[in-house]
Amino acid sequence: MNLFHTALCALFSIALFGQYTLAFNPLSKTNVVNYWGQNSVSSTGGSEGDLVTYCQDDTVDFFVVAFVSQIVNGAPVLNLANHCGATFPGSNLLNCPKVGQDIKACQAKGKALVISIGGASGSYSIDDPAAGAAFAEQIWNIFLGGNSATRPFGDAILDGVDLDLESGTNKGYVSFIQTLRAKFATASRPYYITSAPQCPYPDLATQAALNAAWFDLVLVQFYNNYCGVQSYGTNNFNFDTWNTWATDVSINKNVRVLLGVPGGPGGAGSGVIGSSQLITILSSIKSYSNFGGVMMWDVGIAKQSGLAVAAANYLHGQSGTTTTTRTTTATPTTTTSRTTTAPTSTPTGGACSAPAWSATATYNAQAQVSYNGRLYTAQWWSQNNIPTDGAPWTDVGPCSGTGPTPTPTPGGCGSVGAWSSSTAYSGGAKVSYGGFIYTAQWWTQGETPGSASVWTKGAACSGTLRRRRFYANRR
Structure with a gap:
């Protein structure tokens, strides 16, 4: 009788919460997270498949659907690249029933999926607490457990929200998260909140939220920055700093910190590494108390390169599980092209x-x-x-012999390069302009120092700095 009762309860739980809630474990140290929705693999001649195509094996545990890229009049604007173009009548909000079907199919296979707010470009900053709370209501009704006549994914209910904030100060996202957490507390199923800060610590765009709100996973972007995985083995690589944030600063002391890497060539400007180097790094950081696995940008690139499969085989093997289907997920026709990524033109002296x-x-x-x-x-x-x-x-x-003397950058200020309207700068970048040094407070491009609030005016151009940290933008 007890066995029957246990089985009955288990079946009821599956029906009530969905099978995925029993499979995904936010406290795991072996999760593989991939972003989906922006078709980044097109930069290398590929094409990102439908979401459901990446849910057919155990490679990826957690998908981040990207992006809600703008907030217009308090409402979200969804951008899924080439995956969806239809909108609701009289609205700019996408209507994507096929994606909704895929979400439910992936959840049935044990995957968790969240909607990401942010990205490299767009207007999504929230500095006002009241605006943050109001926007949380919109996200709850449109993507999560609420109700709306315009739900982009129909009756599919996503498993939470990701904040990929790459510009602005965003203090309003504290109340945004708190409002959602209040709803989560009375829900009949679990929800998650994640964030994807860039690796320079503290990350200005997410600092307020990270230090004052409860996160389940933090997917740190260790690429396109001086502290990325290309700096592994040096003091610049700072996974330890983020683990210290988790243990000493984060409200959730069990928050998991994941190593964010490009999925392969085309995934980022710097930090692209192969599977052997990735496993070397993972093996050295997996002992950190709050280590939680690996994140990749993005799923199309990670499958094309085989990096997601390699990471999953390693991490899932650490937890005592393996998947016989993993060897079938790599794309043999693209494997040979990976050899071209090595710098073959380097002379030997x-x-x-x-x-x-x-x-x-x-x-x-x-x-x-x-x-x-x-x-x-x-x-x-x-x-x-x-x-x-x-x-x-x-x-x-x-x-x-002796090489030619390098020509200084015209218009520079000692070691600080001159500002360029065509260059993207992230928080902390320093430029010279009009005889002064300016520091970017967050990501910017094309905004003139001295007239845009993103730039803080510093000292006049006299003397030099030891080095200029240039933080390129991720996506």
Whole structure:
């Protein structure tokens, strides 16, 4: 009788909450998270499939549907790239019943899915608490457990919200989360709130919310920044800093911090790594108390490269589970192209035709310099990093002669480069303009220092800084 009662309760739970609520574990240290919805793989000639195509095996545990990219008159604006174009009559809100069907199919296979607010471009900042609470009501009714005549995904109920805030200060998102949490507390099923800050700590766009609201997962973007995975093995790589935030600052002391990486070539400007390097990094950080797995931008790229499968095989194997279908998810036709991503053009030494290294010059990835009779190649953006100190410089070999002296950047202010309207700057970036140094408070492009509030005016151009940290934008 007890066994029958237990089985009956289990069946009732599946019917009430959905099978996915029994499978996904937010406290796991082996979760694989992928973003879906922006078709980033098109940059490498591919095409992102329907959401349901990525739910057919155990590779990905958690999907982030991207993005609610704007807030217009207090209402969300949904952007799913090429996946959905129809809108509700008299509205700009997308009407995507096929995506709704896919969401339910993925949930039935044990996946959790959340809607992401933000992205690299768009207008979604909320600084007012009242506006944050009102926007939470909109999100609850349109995507979660509420009711609305215009639900983009029909009767599909997403499992929560992700904040991918990459501009603004966003203090209103504290009340946004608190309002949703109050609704979650009386719901008959679990909901989750996640965030995707960039790795420089603190992340200005999400700092207010991260320090004052309850998050379940934090998907830190360790790419397109000096602290990304390309800096693993140096003091710049700062997973330990984020784990300390989780244990000492976060309201939820059990929040999980995930290592965010590009899914493969085309996923980011820097931080693209292969499966062996990813597993090396995961093996070194998995012992952190709040480690929670890996996040990838995005699912199409991660499947094309095979990186998601490699991560899942490693992480899920750590938890004692394996999946026989994983070997079928890689795309054999694209595997051979991965060999072209290695810098095959790097010379093996010879004459010092490269310019002499300069402490005040800035170098992008694959830039070459000569220093003390040897040739060096930069693996990522660098300034004032002495080549003989190691990363980001790779010693190519000896050379003879003296390279040309590098030409200073016109209009610069010592070691701080001149502002450019075509360059994207993230929070903390420094530029020179009109004889002064300016610091970006959040992501910006095309906003002139001195006339836009994103820039804080600093000292006049006299002297130099040790280095300029340039934080490129992720997506």
